[in-house]
Amino acid sequence: MSNAPVLKGLLALLTCQLGGEILVRLSGVHFPGPVVGMLLFLVVLRVCKPAETSGLVTAPSLLLRHLHLLFIPAGVGIVVYLGTIRDNAWPLAAGLWISWLAGFVATALTASALMRFLRDHP
């Protein structure tokens, strides 16, 4: 397989992010640029309807396959905050895990109740 399709896909991803970052700054709206880039890229995909072998599919697939790798440098940042975490262990642990559990259960029950409702009342 030639490299050209992946290059085209990477260029599309970078251009969409760049577009998103510029739009956010020009408008002065406080919103993450990459999320705007994601919406731009979704429009590109809906309009172009690329084939599975197109770089517009292979390049994002490559990044998503190793998504976990990309989280590591940010996660290693814990090394700087070991002291802060020790000093605030209780509020951080409670805030993180109680909130995680509440959000998780709320989402799961809401979604499954609505799925059941839609199945029973088509």
Added chain:
Amino acid sequence: MTPVLLHGHETWTWLTTSPLFGITVTIAAYALGRVLHERTGSPVVQPVLVAIVAIVVVLKVCGISYAHYLVGGSYVDFWLGPATVALALPLHHEWHLVRRAAAPVLTGVLAGALVSVTTAIVVTNLAGGSRVLQLTMAPKAATTPVSLALSAQIGGIPALTAVLTIIAGITGAICGPWILDRIGVRDLRARGIAMGSVSHGIGTARALTESRTEGAFSALCMGLTAVATSVLVPLLILVL
């Protein structure tokens, strides 16, 4: 004694300040995490968790600062931006499923984002956390590039938000499916919605190992949660 002089100090200085070090260590730790994950087959052994612990140990043992590690680490970190853009791909792929399940997906994501952000601020506050800690906690359910950007915007500690976000993801990967079984949520679409809405990319990777449908809905909801959280966090911090 020996005629060959080893330039140990110069080499060490170069090694710890070159981007090559951070990049190599990051990829090596990730590879180690993946191997251990495959060997043990245990959901507790998450590659990202193994990699972070391994790198923290290396940095502590060698006395290398996070800033020096980031000289190389930031090359890897940079790609989180394009990877966030890439999340449009699962959205595009599952468009037909999504359109039919639009109501549960959108309601689930909205409920998840509302409860996540509200309880994050309120519980951290009740447990005695400062305002900065509450703001740091608020965006933790959104995927890292988004939670990090939001945290910086509202006055949290971005790097700590990134760490909390990653722990929220790992928690979902480890406990998520078990909790879903306990509360009787068996619909694969609903399971995916919960995983993606509260545990973003790391939860999505776990959902994909359960089933393709669950993974697809998780990927979709991770993207939608990024949008919902970006809109809700700046609004909710005004009232909470």
